[in-house]
Structures are given as C-alpha cells and as structure tokens.
Amino acid sequence: MTPVATHTSAPTLVKGSRAARSTITLKILMAASGIVFIGFVLVHMYGNLKAFAGHDAFNEYAHHLRTFGEPILPYEGLLWIVRVGLIAALVVHVASAYALARRASTARTQKYAVKKNRSSSLSSRTMRWGGVTILVFLVWHLLNFTIGKINPSGGATNDPYNLMVDTFDLWWMTIIYLVAMLALGLHLHHGTWSALQTLGLTGTAAARTRAKTAGWVLAVVIAGGFSLVPLFVLLGVISK
Amino acid sequence: MAMTDASGTVALNQPSVQTSDDAAGYYTPGEPIVDAKAPTGPIATRWTNRKFENRLVNPANRRKLTVIIVGTGLAGGSAAATLGEAGYNVKSFCYQDSPRRAHSIAAQGGINAAKNYKEDGDSVHRLFYDTVKGGDYRSRESNVYRLAEVSANIIDQCVAQGVPFAREYGGLLDNRSFGGVQVSRTFYARGQTGQQLLIGAYQALERQVAAGTVTTYTRHEMLDLVMVDGKARGIIARDMVTGAVETHTADVVVLASGGYGNVFYLSTNAMGCNVTAAWRAHRKGAYMANPSYTQIHPTCIPVSGEHQSKLTLMSESLRNDGRIWVPKNKEDCDKDPRDIPEEDRDYYLERIYPSFGNLVPRDIASRQAKNMCDEGRGVGPMVGDFRRGVYLDFADAIARLGKAGIEEKYDNLLDMYERITGENPYEVPMRIYPAVHYVMGGLWVDYDLQSNIPGLFVTGEANFSDHGANRLGASALMQGLADGYFVLPNTIRDYLADGPFETVTEDHPEVVAAHQAVQARIERFLSIDGERSADSFHKELGHLMWEYCGMERTAEGLRKAIDGIRELKREFWSNLKVLGTADSLNQSLEKAGRVADFLELGELMCIDALNRRESCGGHFRAESQTEDGEALRIDEEFAYVAAWEFGTAVENDPNEPQSSMGTPVLHKEDLIYTAIEMKQRSYK
C-alpha cells in the first residue's frame, strides 16, 4: 500500500546537466565579449586621440586602418574581420544580457515593500539600463560616422576629421557623446570587475581589490579618453 | 563473592538492593529487566563477536525492506545515509525545513576519539574508563566500550566526507584536551564542531536521496507510533505545512529524535526540541530509562528577563583561562565588578577544590554556582527576587596572554556574548549561570539499541545507554555518530533478517486506531478554547522543573513539583487556547502537542528523581551528600538503570482520556561491571 504522503519535492532533480547550458556559461560569454569590447574601445580611443595631432595625421590613421594588411588582405579586409568579430560579440553580449535579465525578473516576481542596498554600487545597479543606453548610442554613432555618415551640421561627410569636428562643434552632439561616455564609464567600472570575477580570476581578497581597481582605471581612462576629443572640439582647441 | 557470567568473566560488583522507598505510592514495582542482548566474554571482544553473530540481509532483499528514521541529527542523519548506502529503502523524518538544521548543529566543543595522535597514553580502554567514571558508574560497560572502540572510525569517516577539522601546520589533524580530561582526544572544527559533523552527515544523506534510497519528509512531526501485533510497524506523522495526518508503515522504526531538555522551558536546546516522538513510543509500551538524569552546564549566558526564550551555551573551554568568582559580601553584588578589590572576591571553585579549581566537572561547577547565588552572592540583574549569575573573569588571562591571545582562542564566543548581553567581555567580567543542556535519560534500549518494543530502535540522545548519570564533554557527538554510522547498521540487520514482514495496510484496525487517536488529539487542542497559550503552560512547567527537579533535588520539593505538575496538567486540558486550523501550518498547535507531552514527562522525571535517593553525576539529592556537601553515590542500593513503563491510563478521567496517566511501573536493570571497578569520584 502507499502511505498518504503529501510531500512532493517538485521541482524535481534535473538529469544530465550540461555546463554549456548554465547561467554561468552565459555570464562567461558576456565577460568574454565584454573583454573584446574593452580591447576594441581601447584601440578606438587611441585612434580618436590622433585628433590632437591634426587633420592629416587623423585622416592618415583612418585610411591606414582600411589598408592595413594589404596586399595579403583586401582593402578594408582587417576592418571587416574586426567588424564581424565585434558584431558577433555584440550579438552574444546583448543576447546573454537579455536572457539573464529575464531570468532575474522571474526569479523574484513578488517584490519587497522595502529594500535597502548594502553593498551594490551605482554602476552595478545600472548595468542593464547603461547597456541599453550604450546600444542606442551605438546605433546613432554608426549612423553618424560609419554607415550613414550623417553630418548633423550639414557639412561634407567624405573627410573623417572634418566630419568629427563638425559634429562636436554642436554642443548638443557633444552632450550626447558625453552622456554615452558616462554610461560606458559606469558600465566598465562594474563590468571590468564583474568580468574578472565571472572568469574566476578573483579568488582572493587581493585579487578582488585589483579587479575593482582595474574597473576604476579602465572606466576613467576609456570614458575620459573618449571625452577629450569632443570637449576640445567644443572648446575650439581642435578645429578644422 | 565474585560472580561469573556464562563465559567466565568475573563480575566486580554485586547487584544492588534498594532499601529506601521515597517514591512509594507514586509507582508500581515491576519485573527486573535482563538485557537479552547483553554480550558476554572479555570486554574487548564483545562487539567484534556481536557483529559476527548478527545475521546478514541479502543485498537483493534490502530494497524490499523499509526503515523509518525519525530525526536527522547526527544519530538519525548518519543512520539514514548508511542504511541508504547499504540499499535499504529509508524514509527520513524531521520537523525542521531541512535535515541540516537538526539540533546537533549547535554543538560547539568537539568530538572525542581514541586516536592517540598525541602519543599521550590514550587508548580505547582509557576512553572507555574515563567515560564510565565520568558517568559516575551508572552506564552499561559493554555499550561504553563499544563506543570507545568505534570512536576512531568516526573521525576517519568524517574526514573522508570532507569535514574540515582543525589541522596543524603539517596538514595532520589537531586535537585538544577538553572537559578536564588529561589526554588530548577531542577533535574540533573551531567552535562549530557539531555543525561541521552534521553537514557531513546531511550531505551523505542528500546523496542517498539523489540515489533514490532515501526519501526525506521535512516539516513532518511524528505524533504516534504504529504498532501491529506487538511490533513497531510505522508512525503517524503530521505534515506541518498541509496539516495532513499521514500514516507511514515500515519494517522497522528508528527514533533518533534527540533530547528533551526543553521540559525545563529554558535550556540550551533549540526551540523545537521535544519529547513527543519518544513519549508517544513510551505510551505505546517502550520503557523510559533514567528520565531524571539531566546535565546542567555551568557556563551559559544568564537569563536577562521574563521574555527569555532560550539560553545560550558558552563553550566549556572558557574555563581553561577564565576564573570564576562572586563577591565575598552580599553588599558588593550590585557594584561594578571592576571596583571590587581582589581581597573581597571569592574564587570559590579554587577555594573549595584546590587541585581541580575552575576545571571541576560540569555537575560540580554548576551546583556550586547555584549555591553561591542561593547564599545571595549572585551577580547581574535581579530576575525575580534573585541575582542569577557568577563572574567568569578574563582579566588575569588577558594580562598573561594579551588581548590578542584571548581573541585568537575564543573570539567567536566572546563576540556572541557581547551580541547577546551588550557587554564587552574584554572589559567587564562575563556573567555566567548554569543551564539545562543535555539529558542522559531516554528510551531504554538493549545492547543492539533496540527498545523493549520489537522493531523499535532508538539512537543518539533519545536513548539512555552510554553516559550514565553525567556526560563528559565531546562524547554526545561521538555517541550519535557511533550509533548511526557503525552500531545501528550492524545490529538492525539481525532484526531485518527476518523481514520483509507481512504488509500492513492502512485499514488495519491498529493503524486506524492510531490515526484516529492522533486526529482526535489535534481536534481536542483546537476545541478547548480556553484562555492561556501553550507557551505559558510550558513556562510554568519549566519553573517547577527548574526549581524542584533542577540542580538540587529533595524528596519534599519533588513531591511538591509532582502535585504542581498534575495541577498544571489539569488546567492545560481545560484552559488551553490554540487559534488557527488543523489543516495549515500552525505553530501554536505544534507547541500544544509538545507541551502536553512535556507535562507528562515532567511528572515521570520527578518520580524517577524521587525514587533515586542518592546523588550521582548530574542528579543531586540533598539527602545524599557527604559532610562537606559533595555528592554521595550509594552503589549498594542504586547501581541500576531505572526503566519506567507507562502505567495503563486510568479510566476515572473520562473527559480527558489523552491526559490520564496511570502509575508508572519501575523495572530495574542491574549494572554489573567486569572491566572497571566502581569508586567514589573526588576532585578536591
């Protein structure tokens, strides 16, 4: 006979778990793609700073990016390799972020009436909105400089240096870029530490401190470095 | 004249003959018990022989044998895991939301094992000797010897499971001496040994759940034992979430339901510790042995006020460095202790026991603290009309070892003290007071851990067998795990070799009757509709027990307590108030059931204490002391185990059938020693 036992242990045990299907794997993908971005933005920032060297040096650099690796690679060959890589990383990064955010929202459907934060930082709490901000910005940014080559001041678009100066001569364009950089800075402040933690590289208190410091440094260097050019254009230091 | 047993082993003492009869009228004398399973032969060979004699169960048959284990503490958790591994079909019950929360988790100090890693002269025999002597010669020697024998295997087993014991720099296990013992045999994991051992057992248990051999029933409270044809065949349990009263049948039932120290209301036990499982079995015929043997631990944080719900233990190890004192003059009791000059302090343990000083055994340290407070020299806030506390002072130790030295040794304990009292023990002496901590008494079991009900086994603190009248530090954990990992799995198979037994169906009349009785009792609690909460009855019972059946007991006090308890019991059954329903989580209802059983147990404890007109271990009868106030054991009369049978319920109480208790029947089991000679303890 079966005793009347109302105890059920649903949800039951899962069978045959696969590491590749776990939330942690999604996180590892985010971290890896995030680090690709970090590498990219560092190079990108270095390129932008060429603006301080003047019109010709900047355009030379932009041209050089396209001819790099010739004749082994075709014109813009390397650039396309990088672009494909970045697009793939973006798809992975955004898709994982979306999946994790959805999970998190179903993990607590009934919210607290009162909830205090003890240790989270502004940056850690704004990762999701910050990410969306960056994404939206990215679309505009590509329209602005890469795909659409939209010159908001109506000027010529065939000269990268001039297009840039025209853009940032508009105060509101500079503001948009600065806001985006603020978002990026915040994103990197938490993101860098988070990526290192996700990759399991923060096993000791010392390593954790280092990772947090790295977050600060990258956030300041990258967000600050990118902001210099628009600011100096607006201030008239960089001009046509 | 020396007696010999069947194998020619010589007995060193005669059976005792009781001449006093303090409890006359409160009990009925019964037949003496002879442990039918008692092994014979030289003590060192008994367990080995028994393991060989006990029959085996064919591995193919094990799956068909169902074992119910009530309790997931060290005793129950380890047994469930081990029997699961062996292939039995195990059902494991606990009242908490997870097996990992059983009260074993709270043990602080450590676990003994005769490993002799320090090469300081320890051995199985010495651990055996210390434990019997520590128990004041009121335990069974064969059981204790077996305990000492398997102790070393426990450490091996736990280490293999990943229990992170303290280690030395070379990576080998560390151990320390504990509780006044002169060898180093206590293994520990900082001040959280019980937690680490229990997590080990819990993980082994959960592994078997995944393997499909063990099913856990958490938040399930056993409310009755199912007996069919004189055998234990299952339990009635209430699902505490849905309120469903369920029948679970099995081939054998194991109770590992822990101790009942909460009968005193305030104790170091967890809030949920109870006697219900054991008491329900007792009511069905299982003997309750030495119920009055209670251990009162000397170093606990004193009561702070009326609303106190429990007491917190401060590990015994503090006595290694702290000095205990009270003011010499009553007038100084409310002064800041730091302002009391050295010459006005009475370091009473050092004064009375110059050779052991602050390290006297628990029972003695506790009783002396009580004596000081009774003299009016207690310290701390007034609770009622008394100050209940003595100082445990670290000033000298801080001067000697530095604050850092003390921090390293006791940090988490001193922090816990500060959290609870709000006082900084590095600056002001700590205040401590004895509190109920452990019960040596429990259900009677034979050498195979089987009670007098066939098919009902009892392990851990719930049984009575190994600690006599006083338990040494670090030996309850040892016993729980010895029982669960090594003893029970080897003895239960002899019983199960006759199984599987005929299936018991749910409509079997005895099952139906048990089920109905449980349901009726629940309905009764909900329908009394009086004025008082179960908790208030519990508190009142606790006061009576502490006052009259606590550290010092007298015939007069015990009689008073029995009257008081009977009175309280009557009021309980007519003036209880339990709100809510039976078919949902109802903590007041759970509490009511437990208090009802505590009320009956309390009465039996007093009767047992009244009958035992001697002082032994934790049981101190004021009538039996030496000239200088030390415990006086009377072996000629009391070298026996008092096993109580539940008196048939009296029928003159038709309104309250669930509360009526007949006169209990006393069965005596003589304690005969062949490997150790009885001596009076002395710590002067």
Add this chain to the structure above:
Amino acid sequence: MKLTLNIWRQADAAATGEMRTYALDGVSEDMSFLEMLDVLNEQLNAKGEEPIAFDSDCREGICGTCGLMINGQAHGPEVTTTCQLHMRSFKDGDEITIEPWRADAFPVVKDLVVDRGAFDRIIQQGGFISANTGSAPEANSVPVPRDKALRSFNMATCIGCGACVAACPNGSASLFMGAKITHLGELPQGQPERDQRVVNMVGQHDHEGFGGCTNIGECAAACPKEIPLDVISQLNKDLRTALKHGH
C-alpha cells in the same frame, strides 16, 4: 520601547498576502528580535488573532532556520542572523517592516515562513563527497595543508539560511553554491567529483528558478557568516574548468 510593526501576513502558499500594522509596547533592549515577535504573538493569541508564523530553531545563529527581511535588509541591520539580532539595535518609536525572503524559488508557506527545499535539492546534485560508511581510509593518511583546510572550513560555515538569495537583486543562490563548491573543492577528498559537482549543482540551481549572478555583492553583505564573494569566483572558475574538460 514602543514600536510600530508592518508585518506580511499570508494564510498559505496560494493566498494573496498583505502587510498589516501592529503596535507593540514594552519591548526591552535585551530581547532578541524573535523574542519581541514572541511577545507580539502572545498578545495576538490573547486577543484572538492568529499568531504570526515565523521560523526559528536554535536561536543561536547556527542552524539557519530563521530569516526575515527587516526594513529591507536580510537579517536586519547587523551582520548576524535574525535570531541573534537584539532590540538594542533599534530605538523607541521605530517603525519596522518585516517581510519573508522573497524569491520564486523560495515560495511563501505562511506569513514569514518560506520553503527553502531548493537548497537541499542543490546539495543532492553534488554537494557531497561520495564516501560510503566504512570505506574511509585512516584520517591522517591524507594531510591537508593548513591554509586550504582553513579556507575550506571558513566556507563550510554557511548555514543555508538563504539571506544571500533574499538580498540579491537577481534572486541568485551563487553565494550559497560557491560556499559549498569551495568547501569541498579545497580538500583533496573533494577532487575526484569536482567537475561533475559544479555542473550538476549549477544545473539544479538554474532549474529551481534562481537568477544568474551579476557580481553585485549584496549577498556577501547580507551573509551572517561573512562568506566572501570570492567563492563565486571559485564557482565560476570550477564551471569554466568543467567546460574545458568537456562536461
């Protein structure tokens, strides 16, 4: 002191709950937080209102049974368990909001009581070392370096209370899992099952509906046993290693 208490009341798992407000007088500083609730319950019982259900057992901070969200903080304002929180951390006139742990993987059973069975199921999936009783070698045959033993011990002090989940904005149980992974992973005995352990535990964790970790650190800040965030790093690393080994 006198307090105003906003407490979540919910009859059972299926019912919709609500916050209810109670006034309580005569609270003393020396009471523990749960003793304060005991007093309230005694008064409710006398008035004929069903007492508030909340979990506790050891009341000394070791069993992990208790756990309340107190003014938005898991276990309240101190780094300790709810049962070890004392009223001297509050002051006269305070308003205190008390809620159950909130996570879909910890459904409310009644009032402030939740079901944390998910933790047991995570352990079932690998939170152990397989060592059948009787099969153990002599304890000192495998030395464990002291620093590893210490780290293992520190992580083994997790009491399974669930405060980490309650405090985490993602409802993740990574700290709990990381503590177990690190406890067993630091020991030589824990090596043979190491990859399988992390894969299965994480699989069950995800299956139970806990969220993924975003390394925010609310868990470690709420943990009464001060389990540090680096156990999550360890967890991630172990999973990465298992991935590499093809699990």
